[in-house]
């Protein structure tokens with residue numbers, strides 16, 4: 650049980666540097682909960698990021714993580730990646746980044762969409 654949605658707690662979206670910042674978009678959480686409903690358990694490796702942590706992670710300066718509009722999900726298997734991306738698209742995510750060990754999805758309206766790119 651979560652305090653943000655059925656399955657997610659605010660802590661899961663908080664900045665990983667320990668600064669305590671967790672200004673995640675509720676629209677993001679709502680859409681992401683839909684993905685979780687169909688996909689099953691998901692592990693977030695990154696949600697909200699403060700500017701300092703984003704820099705250290707090598708994030709782009711205008712990263713959607715800074716606005717609380719992005720999630721990175723651990724995903725390494727080709728079948729899970731396929732299903733996860735299908736669910737993300739069904740839930741309304743139109744910006745998806747595919748890495749070797751993760752899938753990033755965001756709702757950044759200042760950037761081009763729809764788009765799937767590789768890290």
Ligand SMILES: [Zn+2]
Nearest residue numbers: 664666668699
């Ligand atoms: Zn931080």
